[in-house]
Amino acid sequence: xxxxxxxxxxxxxxxASIGRxxxxxxxxxxxxxxxxHPMRGFERSYYTGDRLYEIDDRGAAGDVPGRATAFLLEAxxxxxxxxxxxxxxxxxxxxxxxxLRELRSVELWARGxxxxxxxxxxxxxxxxxxxxxxxxxxxxxxxxxxxYALSLGTDLLAAGAETVVVAGVxxxxxxxxxxxxxxxxxxPDAVRPFDRNRRGTILGEGASAVVLxxxxxxxxxxxxxxxxxxxxxxxxHTTAPEPGSIATAIRDxxxxxxxxxxxxxxxxxxxxxxxANDAAEARAIRAVFGPAPQKALMTAMKSMTGHTSGASxxxxxIVALRAMEGGLVPPTLGLDEPIEDVEEFRIVxxxxxxxxxxxxxxxxxxxxxxxxxxxxxxxx
Numbered sequence: 200x201x202x203x204x205x206x207x208x209x210x211x212x213x214x215a216s217i218g219r220x221x222x223x224x225x226x227x228x229x230x231x232x233x234x235x236h237p238m239r240g241f242e243r244s245y246y247t248g249d250r251l252y253e254i255d256d257r258g259a260a261g262d263v264p265g266r267a268t269a270f271l272l273e274a275x276x277x278x279x280x281x282x283x284x285x286x287x288x289x290x291x292x293x294x295x296x297x298x299l300r301e302l303r304s305v306e307l308w309a310r311g312x313x314x315x316x317x318x319x320x321x322x323x324x325x326x327x328x329x330x331x332x333x334x335x336x337x338x339x340x341x342x343x344x345x346x347y348a349l350s351l352g353t354d355l356l357a358a359g360a361e362t363v364v365v366a367g368v369x370x371x372x373x374x375x376x377x378x379x380x381x382x383x384x385x386x387p388d389a390v391r392p393f394d395r396n397r398r399g400t401i402l403g404e405g406a407s408a409v410v411l412x413x414x415x416x417x418x419x420x421x422x423x424x425x426x427x428x429x430x431x432x433x434x435x436h437t438t439a440p441e442p443g444s445i446a447t448a449i450r451d452x453x454x455x456x457x458x459x460x461x462x463x464x465x466x467x468x469x470x471x472x473x474x475a476n477d478a479a480e481a482r483a484i485r486a487v488f489g490p491a492p493q494k495a496l497m498t499a500m501k502s503m504t505g506h507t508s509g510a511s512x513x514x515x516x517i518v519a520l521r522a523m524e525g526g527l528v529p530p531t532l533g534l535d536e537p538i539e540d541v542e543e544f545r546i547v548x549x550x551x552x553x554x555x556x557x558x559x560x561x562x563x564x565x566x567x568x569x570x571x572x573x574x575x576x577x578x579x
Contacts (some may be wrong), residue, residue, distance in 0.1 A: 205424030205456070205576055206356050208414040210284065212277025213288025214270050215405035215504045216252040218304075224504075224514075225521040227372065228529035229551040233503045234403065235389055240303075240375050245328030252370055252403030259501060264304035264313045267370035268325045270406035270510075271295065275330070275366055282410035283419055285343045288332040294351050295322050295337045296344030296367040297509035298565075303372040332364075339509075341565030342469070343430070345407060346512035346573050350428040356413050366408035370416035375402060376567060382562075390506070391533035392470030392499035393428055393477050393541045400471040403505025406512035423520040426558070426574040427455030433568035439475045440564050445483035449560070453487075456574035457559065460488040463495045463574075465470040465522060465559040467515035468546075470531070471498025480525065481540035491543035497552055498547045502532040512563035516575055519559035523577030528552045 211221050218224035227234075234252040240262045243249040252272065255326040257263060275293070279286055301320045318324045323335040340347040345367025349549025351366040378404065380386070387398035415421050429451035435441035453459060469480050484492070500518055501507075507514055522528050528547045537546070560574040 203348035205310055205426040206353055207412045208409050208423045208425060209412045209416065209419060209421055210278040210280065210282025210410040211422065211520065212281070212408040213514060213517050214254065214272040215507060215514065216254050216274050216403055217503055221517050221521060225518055228500055228503055228518060229527055230508060231530060231532060231550065234505065235401070239369065241376060241539065246376060251401060253371055254404055258275045262307060264307050264315050265301065265319065266303065267301050268322060269367050270320060270370065271326060271366060271368040272329050274406035274408040275364060275537060278364065278408040278410045284410055286330050288330045288364065290334050291332065291364060292349040292355055292361050293326055293332045293335045293364045293366070295335070295424060296348035297337060297339055298341050298344060298369050299372050299375065299508070300337065300339065302374065303370050306373055323533050327399035340569050341567065342506065342508050342511055343563040343565040343569045343571035346561065346563045346571035347430055348426065349432050349513065349573060350571065351427055352411050353428055354409060355503045361413045363411045364408065365513070366406065367410060367510040368406035371402045387472065389533050390472040390502050392468065392472045392502055392531055393481065393546065394534050394537050395536040395538055397474065397477065400506045403507040405504065405507045405510045405514065407512060407517055409517070420578060422524060422578050423479045424576045426458070426576050427567045428454050428571065428573045429455055430571045437539045438566055440479040441568055442479045442482040442486065445479060445564060446486040446529065446568050448572045449483060449487045452485045452572040452574050454506045458574060460492065461494060462558040463558050463560050464554065465519060465528060465561060466495050466497040467519050467561045468497050468499040470501050470563040471566050472501065476564065477538065480564065481538065485540060495547050496528050496547055496552065498528055500529060512561060512571060514560045515550055516573060518576065519561055519575055521560060523556040526553055526555060528554050
């Protein structure tokens with residue numbers, strides 16, 4: 200393997216409000232299907248905003264514990280099946296990025312609504328029971344968590360591991376809904392990344408997973424390769440991102456992958472639809488790519504999935520793989536009046552756009568200045 204050939208992605212798995220497999224999610228995105236829906240798990244009258252991008256899995260019984268864990272297991276099982284990896288993982292490392300873990304289960308337990316044990320709060324318990332996994336690690340790095348886990352995964356491969364499972368997951372919790380509702384004086388009606396009339400983000404939920412290999416199995420051509428991942432943490436502000444640190448992460452990812460901005464065909468934007476985050480991301484891209492990047496197409500999938508937090512980075516990476524495989528870039532919904540910083544960007548709007556794509560950049564930025572950027576190449 201040459202210096203920048205990258206690590207083979209042998210399998211992928213994902214669940215979200217708009218689909219329960221990577222194929223379903225990608226098809227929904229390309230069709231412009233939104234997962235936004237009136238709240239299913241919480242009392243709507245308590246909040247100014249009453250919509251979320253939830254997975255519709257509760258049924259008539261109402262809210263149930265362990266939903267984040269269930270999403271995680273579903274995504275990993277899909278990825279293992281596609282990769283042809285035996286589900287009895289043993290000492291194959293499993294790295295999980297998340298924002299909130301099983302906080303919703305804690306909320307239900309605290310109200311006396313469900314019995315729940317401390318051991319069930321740790322994803323490692325379920326991963327051991329379901330997959331026989333004996334080496335599991337969970338990192339809580341807010342909205343960039345799954346790409347942080349991806350960075351750790353590539354480090355393990357570089358250190359000699361043959362196979363690594365990397366995943367991200369989050370389920371919507373009532374406490375986070377309440378915090379967001381109080382912080383946003385006017386409730387957003389949808390996630391509108393980079394639009395002048397954006398009002399803020401709306402939470403979504405789901406899980407994403409990839410199986411990384413040290414070497415490619417000739418019998419199973421990899422759908423793509425991780426060319427490089429860069430992470431940093433500036434602790435600049437609790438919530439407001441710092442454009443300079445984001446630009447540093449982008450440049451570092453390019454350096455690790457051995458590429459330049461001119462090599463990149465697609466940018467999967469973080470695109471939360473918040474005033475500060477969208478502006479900072481746009482300024483960072485302009486700083487690295489120049490004021491008017493002419494080649495790379497861009498899109499922001501949170502306009503249809505909501506902000507899936509710990510799962511969002513790998514969600515975007517998996518969609519990027521599908522886009523490169525199918526030569527089609529999903530649109531960004533709700534982008535009617537672009538902010539000045541992105542007026543010259545080639546953001547796909549309104550309808551999916553056909554394109555010849557070979558290399559994608561995936562952005563993920565979290566609270567506290569936790570930044571992560573990945574470069575992924577399509578099937579060779």
